[in-house]
Amino acid sequence: MTDAITAAGLTKRFGDVVAVDDLSLSVPFGTVYGFVGPNGAGKTTTLQILSGLLDADAGTARIDGVASTEREALTDVLGYLPAEAPLYDELTGREQLRYAAQFRRLDESGRVEEALERYGLADAADRRTGGYSTGMRRRLGLAQATLHDPAVLLLDEPLNGLDPRAIRTVRQLVADASDDGTAVVISSHDLATVEAICDRVGIASDGRLVAEDTPDKLGETVDDSLETAVLELTDA
Amino acid sequence: MSRETLGDTLLVARLYLLRAWRRALDNPRTLALRVGFLVALWLYIVLGDAGQPPSEIEPETLRELLRGAAAGAWLLFAVTAAAGTPTAARSVQGSPFLLRSVGLRPTLWGTVLGTYARRLAIFSAFGAATALALLWGLDAPARNPLLFLVLLVFSLSAELAGMAARLAVAAANITPGGAGKVLLGGVGVTVLSLAAGYPEETIVLLSRLPVAAFGEVFAAGVPGVEPNRTLVAVATAGGVAGSLALALTVEQLALRSWFTGGSRERVDTERTRIDDLLGRVGVTGPTRAVAWRLWLQSRRRPLVVGLLAVPTLIVGLALVDPEGTDIPLFPLVVGAYAVWMATVAVGLNPLSSEDDTLPHLLSASGTEIVRGYALTTVLIGAPVIVASVLLAGALVGPVWLTVPALLLSLLVLVGVVPAALAIGFVLPQVGALEHTVDGPIAPGKFAILAHSVVLCLLAAPAALSLLFADSLPLVAVFAGIGVTVLAAPLVGVLSLRVAAGRLDGMTLG
Numbered sequence: 056m057t058d059a060i061t062a063a064g065l066t067k068r069f070g071d072v073v074a075v076d077d078l079s080l081s082v083p084f085g086t087v088y089g090f091v092g093p094n095g096a097g098k099t100t101t102l103q104i105l106s107g108l109l110d111a112d113a114g115t116a117r118i119d120g121v122a123s124t125e126r127e128a129l130t131d132v133l134g135y136l137p138a139e140a141p142l143y144d145e146l147t148g149r150e151q152l153r154y155a156a157q158f159r160r161l162d163e164s165g166r167v168e169e170a171l172e173r174y175g176l177a178d179a180a181d182r183r184t185g186g187y188s189t190g191m192r193r194r195l196g197l198a199q200a201t202l203h204d205p206a207v208l209l210l211d212e213p214l215n216g217l218d219p220r221a222i223r224t225v226r227q228l229v230a231d232a233s234d235d236g237t238a239v240v241i242s243s244h245d246l247a248t249v250e251a252i253c254d255r256v257g258i259a260s261d262g263r264l265v266a267e268d269t270p271d272k273l274g275e276t277v278d279d280s281l282e283t284a285v286l287e288l289t290d291a
Numbered sequence: 292m293s294r295e296t297l298g299d300t301l302l303v304a305r306l307y308l309l310r311a312w313r314r315a316l317d318n319p320r321t322l323a324l325r326v327g328f329l330v331a332l333w334l335y336i337v338l339g340d341a342g343q344p345p346s347e348i349e350p351e352t353l354r355e356l357l358r359g360a361a362a363g364a365w366l367l368f369a370v371t372a373a374a375g376t377p378t379a380a381r382s383v384q385g386s387p388f389l390l391r392s393v394g395l396r397p398t399l400w401g402t403v404l405g406t407y408a409r410r411l412a413i414f415s416a417f418g419a420a421t422a423l424a425l426l427w428g429l430d431a432p433a434r435n436p437l438l439f440l441v442l443l444v445f446s447l448s449a450e451l452a453g454m455a456a457r458l459a460v461a462a463a464n465i466t467p468g469g470a471g472k473v474l475l476g477g478v479g480v481t482v483l484s485l486a487a488g489y490p491e492e493t494i495v496l497l498s499r500l501p502v503a504a505f506g507e508v509f510a511a512g513v514p515g516v517e518p519n520r521t522l523v524a525v526a527t528a529g530g531v532a533g534s535l536a537l538a539l540t541v542e543q544l545a546l547r548s549w550f551t552g553g554s555r556e557r558v559d560t561e562r563t564r565i566d567d568l569l570g571r572v573g574v575t576g577p578t579r580a581v582a583w584r585l586w587l588q589s590r591r592r593p594l595v596v597g598l599l600a601v602p603t604l605i606v607g608l609a610l611v612d613p614e615g616t617d618i619p620l621f622p623l624v625v626g627a628y629a630v631w632m633a634t635v636a637v638g639l640n641p642l643s644s645e646d647d648t649l650p651h652l653l654s655a656s657g658t659e660i661v662r663g664y665a666l667t668t669v670l671i672g673a674p675v676i677v678a679s680v681l682l683a684g685a686l687v688g689p690v691w692l693t694v695p696a697l698l699l700s701l702l703v704l705v706g707v708v709p710a711a712l713a714i715g716f717v718l719p720q721v722g723a724l725e726h727t728v729d730g731p732i733a734p735g736k737f738a739i740l741a742h743s744v745v746l747c748l749l750a751a752p753a754a755l756s757l758l759f760a761d762s763l764p765l766v767a768v769f770a771g772i773g774v775t776v777l778a779a780p781l782v783g784v785l786s787l788r789v790a791a792g793r794l795d796g797m798t799l800g
Contacts, residue, residue, distance in 0.1 A: 141388035158392035
């Protein structure tokens, strides 16, 4: 398997704060990679750098062979869902996805309707997104991020605010995408779900990657679960 | 720009316009106010004597005035554009969506295009309405057909210059600290005030700037003034070429500054002192929480810099001209300005940054919350008013007016602060603001207008009485002062009730 994501020596400072500190990782195609750690560990900043929305102070990152600084080229290969889904409150769900499809020159009606059905938003498609619940916003954000079938999918806290049915939908989506060869990176605090769906897990703390392995092996290092491993390895 | 990029840019502009249109329809009251303002302006232009030069002004003087005014307007546009330019990708609403879908160029220029398309629509409606009035035979002022094009180049070049300047500062990573902001604000307010105090010299100075050439076009319809058409053509051509160069510069600078992420705010334990202080003087509960939170916000806001810079202005004016300026009742005018600035800076847009805390805010009593806002505005405004008026009276004069001006200003503050809060709750500027957006959290234009009217109405009886004290009977002078003295607290009490009632009636839906 070739690597969909390669990052080497990523470093990002905000004034005196070192958000990401010499972080390196690689994620092969067809892999679901869990990115876990406490708040402020640098997960979101790392995903922002990988998505090309933030410049690193040092280090390089490539997504499907495209440098993260080549933002135009990155649009075709990458799907990114930030922690706050980037939706416009004034648009309906259908309009939001139609714009996304038009920007990416996709078959508008077919893709949009399919995505609305897939994410359970068909009934609410003509309602403004400003009136959507948290879970509906996450699902619409996911639909938007995956509309163009990207080779790499970066999901920042995709499970936040979702009910069990929606979580199952997301898990199925991630599994399907992975089966299709997509590399998926999920940042999450939901360790049970991460343990269940991720092939590999990276544990971040203070901007560094302190451990990386399969969920089972990470659990074995502390003779317990992934949750215990995360708690012990990030207990600074 | 490739065909694809152009298509994406147009699509972003269309998206921008659709959203702006829906926001306008969602706020029918604000829309009605705006339409009303435009209709009133149109009536003034078509039916009034706007555009007719005052007969006592010499044509050449008028021409210089037009040139100076054009240069002043250009600078104002540039500064306004600079203030509203996003310096980080996160400041552009929906940026993760737009930047990840179409890239920087369509995101940047599509938004600019959308803004201009909206303005063009308003200008066109205005032009069509004026033309219609002409067909009906109304005596509308003559208009040069090229005026529209020149105006477009004029405003576009100013906005791009402002954007480039702001992005250049951001790209150079220049972030002034608290003292630096106060200093910059002080310099800005001093320059503006000197310009207001010395209008003739300012007009002469401005009319010598290259952008003053745009003013020639306005001279086209003025009897007795022959505009320099060559200069207009050169200015327009230069404006087009300059705008293209500026556009390229803006794009490059945005590329350098938008993705740096800026710097995160440091924890500043010194900020908790005001909270302790409030507790020590017996301010508790929601009032204390709101006051402290507002204090934290207001300390970060460049708007406050203008307020704090008033004493600097007074000292500056006194140093430049110890005999005082031509502004009558100078200490009172300065006091009224300090009242205006205090309420605009702090009290007029109370819900501006409350997006994340609204549920907590709305669960408390409206009266207590409003008291918190009022307390902060008065705490910040009162010392500035005292300092400003005392300095104005001592250094510029007239000295006899110092104490009356101080008392009247503080009294007007008592009335205007609750009125500003009530206006702020009725006309909040919340929708367009997010906690991720950088730049000042400014009140809406109509809120500022309404608040200014209230301030003028409250201060006017006393100010006019004092201004014409020599020609009015003593009883009339005291009666005028008495009206302000009685009206200010009355308006304050009534406004407090309105503001509290409005807040109590608010829901998150």
